[in-house]
Amino acid sequence: xxxxxxxxxxxxxxxxxxxxxxxxxxxxxxxxxxxxxxxxxxxxxxxxxxxxxxxxxxxxxxxxxxxxxxxxxxxxxxxxxxxxxxxxxxxxxxxxxxxxxxxxxxxxxxxxxxxx
Numbered sequence: 001x002x003x004x005x006x007x008x009x010x011x012x013x014x015x016x017x018x019x020x021x022x023x024x025x026x027x028x029x030x031x032x033x034x035x036x037x038x039x040x041x042x043x044x045x046x047x048x049x050x051x052x053x054x055x056x057x058x059x060x061x062x063x064x065x066x067x068x069x070x071x072x073x074x075x076x077x078x079x080x081x082x083x084x085x086x087x088x089x090x091x092x093x094x095x096x097x098x099x100x101x102x103x104x105x106x107x108x109x110x111x112x113x114x115x116x
Contacts, residue, residue, distance in 0.1 A: 006040035009033040011083060013071070018089040018100065027069040031082055037061075037074035044070060059108075081108050 014029030016022045034040040041061055045051055049063040049070065060073040073079055085107040094100045105111045 006034050006036040006043060007032055008035050009079065011086075013082065013086050014069070015097070015100070018086055018093075019095050020090075020093050027064075028067050029069045029071065031079065031086075032070055032072045033076060033079040034072060034074055037072065041072060044072075078108065 009032070011031045012029070013031045015026050016024075016028060032040070041051065041063070044063050047065075049065045049068075052062040052064055054061055059075055059078045060071050063070040063072060071082070073082075082104070085104045088094075088107065089100050089103050094103060
C-alpha cells in the first residue's frame with residue numbers, strides 16, 4: 001500500500017488496547033503521526049475514509065471507515081502525550097470511559113481538576 005509511505009508512526013489505541021478485558025463492540029482506533037499530514041489525509045479520503053474534522057485546535061484530524069477510526073496528527077508532542085495517556089489508562093486498567101477521558105484531557109491539554 002503506497003499510501004502508507006506517508007505514515008511516520010502508527011499505534012493501536014483506544015479502549016480495545018487500554019481495557020482488560022478489551023471490549024469487542026467499539027471502534028478499532030489508530031493513532032497516526034504523519035509528517036506529510038495533508039497528503040496522508042487526502043490519500044485516506046481517496047480510499048473511502050470519511051473526514052470527521054479537526055479537533056483540539058487542529059492538533060488532530062479524525063477519519064472513519066466502518067469500525068476503523070484514524071486519529072491523525074502532524075504534531076509529535078501530541079502523538080507522544082496521547083501515547084502517555086494510553087499507557088496510563090492501560091497500566092491502571094481504567095475501564096470507565098469518562099475516567100479515561102479525564103486522563104486524556106489532563107495529559108493532552110493539561111486541564112486542571114474541576115476546570116472546564
